[in-house]
Amino acid sequence: MEFLTALSIGALFGIGVFQVLRRNLIRSAIGLILLTNAVNLFLLSAGAYDGFVPAYVNAPPGTASDALPQALILTAIVISMGATAFMFAVMIVISGRYRTSDADQVNGLRQ
Amino acid sequence: MNPSHLVLLPILIPLTGGVAALLLRGLPRLQRCWSLGVMTAAMAGSIALFAEVWEKGRPVVCRVGGWPAPFGIVLVGDGLSALFVVMTFIVMVTGVIYALGSRDAVVRYPAFHPLFLSLAAGLAGAILTGDLFTMYVFAELLVISGTMLTAASDDPFGVEAAYKYYYMSLTASFFMLLAVGCLYAAYGTLNMADLARRVGADPSQPLLLPAVGLLIAVFMIKSAVFPFHFWQPDFHSAAPTAVSAMLSSVVVKFGVYGFFRLTTLLFVVHAPAIRSILMVLGTLGILFGGLSAAGTHNLKRMLAYSTIAQVGFILVGIGWGSPPALAAAMIFAVNHSMIKAAMLMLAGVVVSHAPVKSAAFNVIDGVGRPLSGAKLLFFLGGMGLAGIPPTNGFIGKMLLFRSGAAGDRFGMLVIIGAAGTLTLVYIMRAFQRVFWTPAAEEGLIKPVGDSLLAPVLLIGLVVLLGLWAEPLVRSASEAAQWMTTPLTYVQAVLGG
Numbered sequence: 001m002e003f004l005t006a007l008s009i010g011a012l013f014g015i016g017v018f019q020v021l022r023r024n025l026i027r028s029a030i031g032l033i034l035l036t037n038a039v040n041l042f043l044l045s046a047g048a049y050d051g052f053v054p055a056y057v058n059a060p061p062g063t064a065s066d067a068l069p070q071a072l073i074l075t076a077i078v079i080s081m082g083a084t085a086f087m088f089a090v091m092i093v094i095s096g097r098y099r100t101s102d103a104d105q106v107n108g109l110r111q
Numbered sequence: 112m113n114p115s116h117l118v119l120l121p122i123l124i125p126l127t128g129g130v131a132a133l134l135l136r137g138l139p140r141l142q143r144c145w146s147l148g149v150m151t152a153a154m155a156g157s158i159a160l161f162a163e164v165w166e167k168g169r170p171v172v173c174r175v176g177g178w179p180a181p182f183g184i185v186l187v188g189d190g191l192s193a194l195f196v197v198m199t200f201i202v203m204v205t206g207v208i209y210a211l212g213s214r215d216a217v218v219r220y221p222a223f224h225p226l227f228l229s230l231a232a233g234l235a236g237a238i239l240t241g242d243l244f245t246m247y248v249f250a251e252l253l254v255i256s257g258t259m260l261t262a263a264s265d266d267p268f269g270v271e272a273a274y275k276y277y278y279m280s281l282t283a284s285f286f287m288l289l290a291v292g293c294l295y296a297a298y299g300t301l302n303m304a305d306l307a308r309r310v311g312a313d314p315s316q317p318l319l320l321p322a323v324g325l326l327i328a329v330f331m332i333k334s335a336v337f338p339f340h341f342w343q344p345d346f347h348s349a350a351p352t353a354v355s356a357m358l359s360s361v362v363v364k365f366g367v368y369g370f371f372r373l374t375t376l377l378f379v380v381h382a383p384a385i386r387s388i389l390m391v392l393g394t395l396g397i398l399f400g401g402l403s404a405a406g407t408h409n410l411k412r413m414l415a416y417s418t419i420a421q422v423g424f425i426l427v428g429i430g431w432g433s434p435p436a437l438a439a440a441m442i443f444a445v446n447h448s449m450i451k452a453a454m455l456m457l458a459g460v461v462v463s464h465a466p467v468k469s470a471a472f473n474v475i476d477g478v479g480r481p482l483s484g485a486k487l488l489f490f491l492g493g494m495g496l497a498g499i500p501p502t503n504g505f506i507g508k509m510l511l512f513r514s515g516a517a518g519d520r521f522g523m524l525v526i527i528g529a530a531g532t533l534t535l536v537y538i539m540r541a542f543q544r545v546f547w548t549p550a551a552e553e554g555l556i557k558p559v560g561d562s563l564l565a566p567v568l569l570i571g572l573v574v575l576l577g578l579w580a581e582p583l584v585r586s587a588s589e590a591a592q593w594m595t596t597p598l599t600y601v602q603a604v605l606g607g
Contacts, residue, residue, distance in 0.1 A: 043291070072291070072295070
């Protein structure tokens, strides 16, 4: 199970990095989203394999799993949702103003 | 009021004030007065925190929610963080004053003041927190506020510069989350004091080195250190003047603060390796920043490259690592914030008088000649950047060089001394072009521009701290002494 998680984190990371390096702005933004998913899975794997029982107050007997990484992941998901929303807003303005989503064409600042 | 609640003030006041300012967006005059009042109240709170830390002689810790340290979030005001927060709010108050007197269209944008206040709250939170994940959250707030303020800028390339910065900063946040995951998997805690204890006890965990490397990369991107600086000149020159004065002066100090914590608190066992990296990067930054600043054709870009050089000096100080060098780096950071904010505001004043709103030298040539107040202030600020008495830039540079000589680092001293003279080159060239040579068309210079009150206050502080440097030097030296024994911090957070 750990191996499968590690494999999927690696695959998400690889696909995400590949997408980030593309020329089209929208595709590289999607790559960034995939990278955040990869890192959220990585945080999950830091605390998912400690116990077999959910971490409730009146939990059934047995070692409880670690609840803190799950809280960290929730916070990270919410923050990345806000960040993604802002990123799309800025991209809408850029594609409206520059009439393209090709990263090489958006270079008004080059001197 | 419990003295530990003082740590909450510099974060809560701008945050709630920013939300209230958003509710006031239909009443612009009230919103502007409210914003100035909130920022001044936050500055008073940060000065009260600094006075409490100074008086008590030990860090002030606030356990949010009452939960004890490794389980709950703690906010810690120790010598370094209290000093940096005071510096932040002094510069931010002058930033609000400049924005109130500015003639840009962006300061009339209804969300400008709420975003400015959340920028201040994000920076204060990132500096005052004692927990790595909270630092990530506040750093995200900082990044989003800065990006949105620049995207709304009058400059036609503001959106492009904002997108580039945002992209690189999101990558930096991704690295920080990865580092957080590595550290949690290896040590089971994210509280900085607890981490310091556990890393010191067991430095052989395999995930420690990746976490150290990732955190170094994060702080390098955040403070635009040499190889990861590519977003900085565009971003700091396309931002609105009030905002770019904050970004290039205090927001870059977040990365510097991170390096202080990495080498003196969190990863003391790997500190020698981190320090040698910082020394190399700092020297390269000084050379690169100086040469690039001397070669640009735009005043604001020149000042942005100059920030890379000055941050290089601070990194060299942190890299040397001895208590006098750490104190000198802190003093340099505080002084540079005031000087750079003043210089960027003066550049904005000149640009507001220019026929076209651009900071390119061939547009603003000679525009500053009739502005005698701005001329004098720019000259004083330039002397501060170059490190000439009686400004506080001289104090910072002298202490840095003295600590280098005491540590027998003569080779590096020669290199950075020579590279530091480049500052004189580009400042005097800019002064001559903008304020001395006659303008091409005198008639096109606008008679009324941005108000000079904010730069006057900052340059006044620059000269005052140059003549009366004792309080700053003493508090920085004491903070550096505390940093050499991380046990004080750890015990204040976990033990007491």
